[in-house]
Amino acid sequence: MTIEQAISLAPAERAIQLIGGDLTEKSLRLHLEGLPGVDAVGLEARAASLGTRSIKTTSKAWALDKIIELIDLTTLEGSDTPGKVQSLVAKAMIPDPSDLSAPRVAAVCVYGDMVPYAVKALGAAGGEAGIHVAAVATAFPSGRASLPVKIADTRDAVSFGADEIDMVIDRGAFLSGRYGLVFDQIVAVKEACRREDGSYAHLKVILETGELTTYDNVRRASWLAILAGGDFIKTSTGKVAPAATLPVTLLMLQVVNDWYRLTGGASGGQRIGVKPAGGIRTSKDAIKYLVAVAETVGEEWLQPHLFRFGASSLLNDVLLQRQKLTSGHYSGPDYVTVD
């Protein structure tokens, strides 16, 4: 597994390059509202057709391991404890004690105050080249707090050693058309991701697509998050239904593809990551996402710095399928560990 350096653009630099130095609420609005619309029926039909790909034998084996490598193993409960986080980390490091060939997950994803326990539990297995620690921040999941609180939340997590910050956007502001406010907050949070050495924690921007509701909004919010400096765009907190869906993820992948083409494509285009989170529980579903990635932005996106699954129960289903492929027999839930 190779981890490329996070894109180290100064906050808002992309927007200034694209829209111009005199970035205003108005110019931002004109830009976002000028994006092509999305036809819901066509988008969903395309997603459904990607879902009919039949992934067998060697491709399936590869896909199952790939899914594990792309998982942000997540616990985001009010009842989380250091013990729970420790157990999660243990699972992240050795997903299947009965088969040590199973790869490690990409990251563990926890609340900010749990970051120190995660970092400690990972020990040498963590760090930039190892399993990352991702922290949700900015008054997750609602995002209803003042900007200073959001920034403090973010700084806390970064200072505790979080490699990645999963922030939420202000959906209320977005839905009422205050795109500039949403933009400024992302820029500010991105700035708060800066470590003392000048490097940045990777910023994932959670759009909470279940609250944005329309595909046009998802496209605009994706674009907005990228312009403001997000390294990843992420569908959901997992606390709102619907969480990740294949059509929404496909749409976000299309935006990412547009951005890549716009910034130069094969000759130096910027690659933005995508993270569907919540609701992906089976290998079968996860494979559909891999297909969508491979056929929309290309197979090179199937790397942890460009694609993640935010999931908790998915891992065990993948392990069950993996055991089936290895042994030739169907496995059962008692043969995988609970964390």
Place this chain on the structure above:
Amino acid sequence: MPETNRFLDYAPAPESTAILNLRESYGLFIDGEFSDGHGESFPTISPATEAKIAQISTADASDVDRAVAAARRAYTRTWSKLSGADRGKYLFRIARLVQERARELAVAESLDNGKPIKESRDVDVPLVAAWFFYYAGWADKLDYAGLGPNPRSLGVAAQVIPWNFPLLMLAWKIAPALAAGNTVVIKPAETTPLTALIFAEILQQADLPAGVVNIITGAGDTGSLLVNHPDVNKVAFTGSTAVGRAIACSTAGSGKKLTLELGGKAANIVFDDAPMDQAIEGIVNGIFFNQGHVCCAGSRLLVQENVKDEVVDRLKARLSTLRLGDPLDKNTDIGAINSRAQLERIRELSDIGEQEGAERWTADCEIPKNGFWFAPTIFTNVSTSHRIAREEVFGPVLSVLSFRTPAEAISKANNTPYGLSAGIWSSNGSRVLGVADKLRAGVVWINTFNQFDPASPFGGYKESGYGREGGRHGLAAYLTSAALESSGRGSSSAALTTGVSK
């Protein structure tokens, strides 16, 4: 970087042919039984491998006579005496049997026709069942078909269908004909008879009275004998405009009711405010669905000039992800061209396109060694005068033209002797309906393409034929109004009759 091009190659996922239980040879299905034809039999092959599937009979004039006589007998003695409700029950049975044997039919269709299994499995066969289910319900409700009370069936229907959707076209023809109370002699295309012959077994399982549906095989000669048979009352043909024209000539004055579903050269119009990602999918589906062997295929792409380069770039990128190959592989997007003859026609017209100065781009796919294949191809710099912009290629070949204003788009779209279908892509609700209004085409898809449904009438303007299939309109093609019949159509009421006595 990690391994590349590994996942996208998807390991082979072939649908098993074990589900098929084919015979070595098939006779003609006449009067409820299979019997040998008196013409020279011929093999049907898989266009993907050129391997023989089965030996097929040819019906000669005596066989056509037998089939029409069986249909006439069944019409007079059985079918016309049955209640609409009972006719409907037979059709419901057929619909259910098609659903039960769906996988088998899909595999047979892909084997014989060359189309990807995902299409035969997810489009063709489900629509076949839907078609029978839809018209089954009509059989006892003909008073509501729009022809006034007690509409009458016509008698014996002669039906000739093409090779691009073999079983689906059979359903389009047989379902409304039987619901309306007619009996049928149908001839599938000579390159794709297989599913029709399996369908004959389904008719036996449904216990459909003998002679109500007769399925005869053979080439164009057999079809000609059938449509010109003096004892048929109705002719329904789907196929090329040239053959349709010949049938219109040969049946003129015969009193046979005629419906024709012929060629097309559909415009797919993309405005600059289109939902772009969906438009790209729609363009791909419009012309590369079923290898472009679709009469309503969106073979002329009309793109607004300010987004033309963008659309063409995206289209090329998208086409590069299409997977061409084994029709029975569940991941195949582009299957085999149906026949050597069709492949040669596609090659010829494409070569002409190049000679006329259009720019050719072909997706980079590996072409299998055996069988008939043509990689997805786009022509840019095409003018309305180029042959590839005017003639039906009936293959995976897209011509890209541009326009500047909606009026120009409409004028270019309508500038063809055909008028079967068209597509419009735009987010402007007022414009899409306004443009749809002005297009001279029987089916207009807005922000979608190649959608079919038994409830939705389908058929063309101008040289794309006449009559509609599907919906209430499709039923009317197999009925006549009782009022018109009894008055000997057009004999006027006495009160209005005046004029010169002869």
Place this chain on the structure above:
Amino acid sequence: MTRLTVPKTYKLYIGGKFPRSESGRVYQVTTPKGVFLANAAQASRKDARDAVVAARAASTGWAGATGYNRGQVLYRIAELLEGRRAQFVEELRLSEGVSESAAQRQVDAAIDVWVWYAGWADKYVQVAGNGNPVSGPYFNISTPEATGVVAIIAPQDSSLLGLVSVIAPALVSGNTVVVVASERAPLAAISLSEVLATSDVPGGVINVLTGSPAEIAPWLASHADVNALDLSGAEVLAGDLTWVDLQIAGAETLKRVRAPESGVPVMSVERITFFTETKTVWHTKGII
């Protein structure tokens, strides 16, 4: 002393104008008993060609008018016809050799045909169209619309009522027509043209040719810019020509062909829908 009358010159009606035949030919119109009534223009193939051009040019406007508008225009014809009832009765009495009361009945019936069809212009779509319940997220609607240019051989034995009974239904949906009038009794057709010229019917929507159907019809039947043929009055044609020959000529461009019928066609919605094309429009349906 009786006043010397001023006889009328009967010409063709093409594109809203009254030209003579480009061929310069006329033929004698007489009463059934052979008394000279007038010289009528004997239309040539070139007149037919000009009439098709005029009909095509008028097509977009007429088909694009609202049904409400077309209905009013057709109703207006009935109004004007009513006002010139006496003239038509006289022409029919002389040219068809029928009694005054028979002529009156024919004119009254012709007026009523206009009224009946006028009322359909904004309704037939509702009867012949459909909202289609397809199994998918699509708005799907089928509506009939005009076929285009319809060439008509009018009934030969009923020179006003027969004529009106074939042109009115074709006009309802927005078709434009080229009609070949009764050869033997063409006067009413030309007088009707005068009514049309002063009515609200745009020039070119109705084009009236007088002369020999056997001579003109083959050119119309084979004309690539004619979309449909109504052979109602072509049951008997001069010479060896039969209506089947016309249908075969029409097959070259897949024209919709309506076979001949004897007598005066009855009023029917089917006559309207015969010269329409059903267009089915699909549109995606999604709320998010």
